[in-house]
Amino acid sequence: MLSALNLISQNLNAYLVLSGILFSIGAFGFLARRNAISMLMSIELMLNAVNLAFIAFGAFLYSSNARHAAEASVIALIVMAAAAAEATVGLAIVIAIYRNRKTPLVDEYDAMRQ
Amino acid sequence: MPYDTLIPLIPLLPILGFAFTSLFGRRLQLRYGRWASELVPVGVVIAAWVVAMIVVVPALQHQAPFGDSGLDVKAWTWIPAGGLQVDMGFHVDALTACLLIVVTTIGMLVHVYSIGYMAHDRATWRFFAYLNLFMVSMLVLVLANNWLLVFAGWELVGLSSYSLIGFWYERRSAALAAKKAFIVNRVGDVGFALGIMAIFLNTGTLNIQDSLAKLVSQGASNTIPLTVVALLVFCGAMGKSAQFPLHVWLPDAMEGPTPVSALIHAATMVNAGVYLVARANPLFASAQDAMIVVAAIGIFTAFMAASIAFTQTDIKRVLAFSTLSQLGYMFAALGVGAFSAAIFHLMSHGFFKGLLFLDSGSVIHAVHDEQDMNRMGGLWRKIPITHGTMLIATIAISGIPPLAGFFSKDEILGEAFKNGFAWVWAIGVLVAIMTAFYMWRLMGKTFYGESHVDPSVAPKVHESAWQMTLPLVLLAIPSVFLGMAVGLPLGNGLLVQWLAPVFKGAEEILARPAAAETLLGLPTDTVLITISVVAAVAGLVVGIGLFGPRRVRQETIDRISSANGVMRFAYRLSLNKWWFDELNDLLFIRIGGRVAAFLWWFDRTIVDGTVNGVGTVVRDAGTGLRQIQTGRVQNYALGIAIGLILMAGSLLLIVGQPR
Numbered sequence: 001m002l003s004a005l006n007l008i009s010q011n012l013n014a015y016l017v018l019s020g021i022l023f024s025i026g027a028f029g030f031l032a033r034r035n036a037i038s039m040l041m042s043i044e045l046m047l048n049a050v051n052l053a054f055i056a057f058g059a060f061l062y063s064s065n066a067r068h069a070a071e072a073s074v075i076a077l078i079v080m081a082a083a084a085a086e087a088t089v090g091l092a093i094v095i096a097i098y099r100n101r102k103t104p105l106v107d108e109y110d111a112m113r114q
Numbered sequence: 115m116p117y118d119t120l121i122p123l124i125p126l127l128p129i130l131g132f133a134f135t136s137l138f139g140r141r142l143q144l145r146y147g148r149w150a151s152e153l154v155p156v157g158v159v160i161a162a163w164v165v166a167m168i169v170v171v172p173a174l175q176h177q178a179p180f181g182d183s184g185l186d187v188k189a190w191t192w193i194p195a196g197g198l199q200v201d202m203g204f205h206v207d208a209l210t211a212c213l214l215i216v217v218t219t220i221g222m223l224v225h226v227y228s229i230g231y232m233a234h235d236r237a238t239w240r241f242f243a244y245l246n247l248f249m250v251s252m253l254v255l256v257l258a259n260n261w262l263l264v265f266a267g268w269e270l271v272g273l274s275s276y277s278l279i280g281f282w283y284e285r286r287s288a289a290l291a292a293k294k295a296f297i298v299n300r301v302g303d304v305g306f307a308l309g310i311m312a313i314f315l316n317t318g319t320l321n322i323q324d325s326l327a328k329l330v331s332q333g334a335s336n337t338i339p340l341t342v343v344a345l346l347v348f349c350g351a352m353g354k355s356a357q358f359p360l361h362v363w364l365p366d367a368m369e370g371p372t373p374v375s376a377l378i379h380a381a382t383m384v385n386a387g388v389y390l391v392a393r394a395n396p397l398f399a400s401a402q403d404a405m406i407v408v409a410a411i412g413i414f415t416a417f418m419a420a421s422i423a424f425t426q427t428d429i430k431r432v433l434a435f436s437t438l439s440q441l442g443y444m445f446a447a448l449g450v451g452a453f454s455a456a457i458f459h460l461m462s463h464g465f466f467k468g469l470l471f472l473d474s475g476s477v478i479h480a481v482h483d484e485q486d487m488n489r490m491g492g493l494w495r496k497i498p499i500t501h502g503t504m505l506i507a508t509i510a511i512s513g514i515p516p517l518a519g520f521f522s523k524d525e526i527l528g529e530a531f532k533n534g535f536a537w538v539w540a541i542g543v544l545v546a547i548m549t550a551f552y553m554w555r556l557m558g559k560t561f562y563g564e565s566h567v568d569p570s571v572a573p574k575v576h577e578s579a580w581q582m583t584l585p586l587v588l589l590a591i592p593s594v595f596l597g598m599a600v601g602l603p604l605g606n607g608l609l610v611q612w613l614a615p616v617f618k619g620a621e622e623i624l625a626r627p628a629a630a631e632t633l634l635g636l637p638t639d640t641v642l643i644t645i646s647v648v649a650a651v652a653g654l655v656v657g658i659g660l661f662g663p664r665r666v667r668q669e670t671i672d673r674i675s676s677a678n679g680v681m682r683f684a685y686r687l688s689l690n691k692w693w694f695d696e697l698n699d700l701l702f703i704r705i706g707g708r709v710a711a712f713l714w715w716f717d718r719t720i721v722d723g724t725v726n727g728v729g730t731v732v733r734d735a736g737t738g739l740r741q742i743q744t745g746r747v748q749n750y751a752l753g754i755a756i757g758l759i760l761m762a763g764s765l766l767l768i769v770g771q772p773r
Contacts, residue, residue, distance in 0.1 A: 031752050039748075110745035 015056035022049035034105045036094040040087060047083045051076045117179060121187045121204050123165050124214070125253040131158035132246035139239025151239035155246045156225045159218070162249065166218040173211040174612045180206065182615035183323070186259055193262070200320055205259035208612040212457055213256040213389055216464040217382050219592075221249050223585035224377040227472055230581035231373050231479060241281060241371070248274035252382050256389060260320045261310045264390070268306065268354065271383045272299045278378060279370040291366035298363040302353015306390075309346030312338040322393065330396045330619065344397050344404035347390060355387025355441050358415040362694050364438055368430040372475030375430060380437050381468035385460050388444045392617075395453050399620035409449020409530075413541045416442025418692060420548040424555070425675075425688040428485050429474045432556050436511070437467055439545060443526055446538050451624050452529030453617040454610045459526055461609075462518035462596050466510040469589040473504035476578045476586065477560055482571045487556065492565035494663075496575045501561050503586040508557050510593045512550035513650040520650070521597030525604070528642045533626055539642075543649045550653025558661020604639060 009015070022045055029042030058072020098104055135155045143151040173180045184207025193200035206214075225245060232238045251274055255267030272295075280292030314320055316336045317328040329340060336343075351357070356364035367379050378384070391398060391408065398405050419438035426432045440463045447456035478485055480497050494501040510517035513524065523546060531539040565572060577583065600609040660667050675685055690696070 027755055031748055031755060034748075106747050109747065 012056055012060040015060075016053060019049045019053040019056065022046075022052065034107055036097070036104050036106050037091075039106065040090045040094065043090070044083060044087065047079055051079050054079070117169060117185060117206075118187050120165055120169055121185070121206055121257065122189045124162050124169065124218075125250050125257060127158040127162040127165070128155075128246045128249040128253065131155045132243055132250060135239055135243040135246060139243055140237075143237075143239045148233070148238055152229055152242055155242035156229065158246065159222050159225045159249055162253070163218040163222040166214045169206060170211040170214050173206050174208050176208070176612075176615065183207065184210070184616075186323075197318075198320075200260055200262050202263065203259040203321075204257040205322065206257065207616055209389070209392060209457065209616045210256055212461055212609070212613070213385070214253075216385070216461050217249070217252050217256060220377060220381040220464055220468045220589070221245075221252075223588055224373045224381075224468070224472070227376075227475070227582050227585040228371075228373040230579040231475055232371065233579070235371075241278075244274055244277045244281065245374075245377070248278065248378060248383070252386070255386055259322055261313060261322060261325070262320050264322070265307065265310055268350070268386065269303065271378070271386060272296060272303070272354075275299075275367070275374075275378050275383055278374040279367045281371055281374070282369070285369070288369040291363075291369040295363040295367050298360050299353045302350045302360050304349075305346045305353070306350020309343055309350060312343045312346060316343065326394065326396045326619070330400050330623065333400065339401075340397060341401040341403050344394070344401040345407060347394055347397070348404060348408055351387030351390045351445075352411065353387070354390075355384050355445070356438055357387070357411050357441065357445055358418060359694070361415060361419065361438050362698060365431050365434045365691070368428070368434050372430065372471060372478060375434070376468045376471030376475065379434065380471050381464040384437060384441055385444075385464060388441065388448065388456055388460050391445070391448045392453050392457055395448075395617050395620035396623060398448070399451065399623040405449050405451065407449070409446050409535060409538055412442045412445025412447075412449055413538050413545075414442070415439070416446060416545045417541055417548075418442075420545045420552065421684075421688050422691045423552040424548070425685065427487050427559075429477065429487050429490070429556065429560060430471070430485055432487075432552065433467070433470055433474055436470075436549065436553065437463075439549060440467065440511070443523065443542065443545070446530065446542060447526040450530045450533045450535045450538055451620065451626065452526055452533065453620060454613040455522065455525040455529050457613060458601065458607075458609050459522035462510070462522040462593070465589055465596060466507040466517075466519060466593040469503060469507040469586065469593055470511070472582070472586055472589065473500050473507065476500040476582055477504075479578050479582070480575050481567055482574070484568065484571070487559040489566050489568060490560045491563045491567070492561070493567070493575065494561035497577045499577055499583045499586060503590045504561070505557065506590045507593050508553045509654075512553055512654055513546055513646060514550075514654070515647060516598050518593050518595070518597035518601075520647070521601030521604070521607070524643055524646045525601070527646055528604075528639065531642055532638065543645060546646060546649045547653040550650045551657045554654055554657025555661050558657065558663070562662030563665075604643070 026042045026044075026046030026049060029045065030039050033039055033042060054072050054076050058069045062068035062072065094104070097109060101108060131154050135151065139151040139155075172178075173184070176182050179185050184205055186203060186205050188201045188203040190202050191199060192202040225242070228238075228241065228245065232241050235241065248271060251267050251270030253267075255264055255271060258264045258267055276292045276296040279295050280289050282288045283292075310320070313325050313329065316332065316338055317325040319325050319328065329336060329343070333340075353360045364379060364384065368375055370379070398408065416439045419435040419442060423432050423435035423439065426435060440459070444456045444459050444463070447453070447459060476497065477490065477493065477500060480493065480500070481490060484490065506517070510519040513520045515521075527539055527542045527546070530536075530542060567575065600612075601607040660671055674681065676682075677685070687693075
């Protein structure tokens with residue numbers, strides 16, 4: 001039990017760096033990938049990076065106060081639920097557009113131009 | 115007698131005639147001929163005359179239910195708007211009755227006359243529809259018991275006058291004259307409308323009797339001073355009765371058919387202004403300054419118009435200027451506080467001037483639509499009835515006793531003198547001389563001397579049909595006897611007694627002291643009457659000396675008209691109508707046109723420029739900015755990301771500074 005805990009870094013900055021890296025990968029993917037499915041996946045990545053930051057803050061900054069630590073976890077759970085809902089709607093939209101335009105590539109979706 | 119139904123019937127009859135004739139007149143005329151389309155409009159006016167006479171007789175004698183203050187009849191509530199209640203209501207007192215006599219009698223005779231006069235016209239049904247419309251408007255105007263209804267009638271007579279002046283609308287001059295009449299009248303009407311608003315503001319009611327009583331009792335505590343209110347109302351009267359400086363439309367209105375000139379532009383509509391001032395007599399009596407303005411404008415118009423009539427050659431224009439001059443007399447009478455004298459002259463003038471116009475129409479008809487008096491002459495043997503009746507009317511208007519004009523004109527002059535307006539009296543006597551002279555000039559040039567009629571027309575000159583001569587004879591009767599019937603004894607005749615209750619309010623306010631009984635050792639009245647008669651006779655004698663019937667002193671006339679110096683200026687002044695048309699042209703067409711052109715430029719460049727400028731800037735900005743709308747989701751997302759980075763970065767820079 002203790003050894004397992006020891007494998008986990010005791011340094012908050014490590015988590016925040018990881019969170020930042022994950023968010024940047026997600027943001028880059030959202031901006032750079034042309035495939036709509038990949039963009040949805042990138043959004044999930046960004047959301048989870050934020051979740052990680054929440055949990056880390058909860059564990060490190062409010063460890064003395066159980067109630068505040070629990071609140072951080074609850075926010076993370078809410079984000080997951082929102083992410084699941086968003087993914088559902090997003091996928092439905094993508095499929096609908098795909099059926100319409102016969103392509104998953106978002107730079108083909110330029111009907112709103114001018 | 116059920117007067118409650120009879121009184122609304124008077125205007126209702128011509129309304130029905132107007133509606134019927136304008137809807138079915140054309141079809142009737144095409145299918146059955148002229149008489150079918152004329153039957154209804156002439157019939158309803160005769161019926162209206164009968165009804166009016168039934169109402170007039172007891173109203174003049176102040177019998178029940180009219181009494182001294184007159185009878186109010188409410189047909190229905192016209193405008194029920196909260197505190198403002200305006201009735202479709204009529205008020206008949208002695209003043210209304212006098213106007214009813216003139217309007218319905220002359221209206222009826224002119225309708226009959228028109229059957230003959232318009233016999234060669236294409237669209238008589240249209241003419242009669244308009245005439246009926248005019249009768250409605252005029253009757254509403256004189257019968258109304260509230261200012262708003264008066265104003266409605268006021269505008270309606272303007273409209274029907276416009277339609278009738280421009281009846282021969284194919285003629286450019288007629289169309290222009292109609293427009294001129296309408297626009298000049300508008301100028302006066304604005305004043306009248308403002309006057310009504312001022313009355314309403316002061317009193318909170320539009321009923322004529324109530325508002326006048328309130329205006330007088332409030333006196334100086336009125337919101338808007340009474341002088342202003344009176345002048346605004348007079349402004350409307352000036353437009354409709356063609357007083358200086360709004361007189362310019364009346365001579366041009368002679369472009370209309372002659373029966374129209376007789377009915378509208380001599381006997382009825384132009385009297386509306388006189389009626390209005392007389393109706394508002396307590397208001398004017400409480401505003402003495404306004405009265406002096408009325409007297410001054412009236413007597414000046416009388417003089418100016420008489421001087422212009424000296425040199426005009428169009429027979430109808432001479433009569434038009436004569437009408438202006440006589441209307442000036444009436445306003446002078448109103449201005450000096452001689453209200454009954456003004457109404458007396460209104461009535462007698464209505465009859466003899468209507469007769470003069472119908473006579474001139476008969477002359478024009480006889481010489482085949484020639485109106486220039488230089489192309490007439492020597493007609494008296496060929497058209498004896500016309501000549502005879504016109505002679506009667508001329509003597510009547512000149513003021514020779516015992517014809518109608520003498521009584522009314524003498525009463526005006528006498529009252530002016532006795533009320534202390536010696537200057538009005540002096541100019542009035544001068545105008546009386548001028549009137550007699552120019553009227554005889556008209557007679558001489560038309561009926562006496564050598565014939566200047568077109569040789570091709572001369573053999574065909576003939577007396578008009580009975581529909582035309584009958585009204586002439588019928589109108590000659592009141593021209594002769596009206597004065598004797600209602601003007602005797604002088605200064606306290608029947609008419610004065612009839613109208614006394616109407617003008618009692620004004621008389622009490624004015625409270626004129628009794629005039630001196632004697633003048634130069636003789637009774638004042640005798641002296642004044644002698645001067646009036648001598649003036650009229652002098653004018654006639656000069657006229658007869660110059661223009662016949664014995665012999666025409668053409669060389670004397672030529673010498674006068676080609677004289678130099680002051681005479682030449684006076685001659686040109688008269689011939690060019692005091693250059694009023696030129697003055698208006700300069701003021702309103704040229705200078706006004708420049709101003710309007712500038713305003714148009716301002717509107718186009720500055721006002722429109724600003725609005726269009728805003729539009730152009732927004733549109734160009736849009737054209738530039740829409741380039742960044744690529745329609746690609748990722749471009750937008752990149753924008754959001756950059757924005758977030760910038761905001762977060764700046765937050766870090768500000769907040770995250772090492773302390």
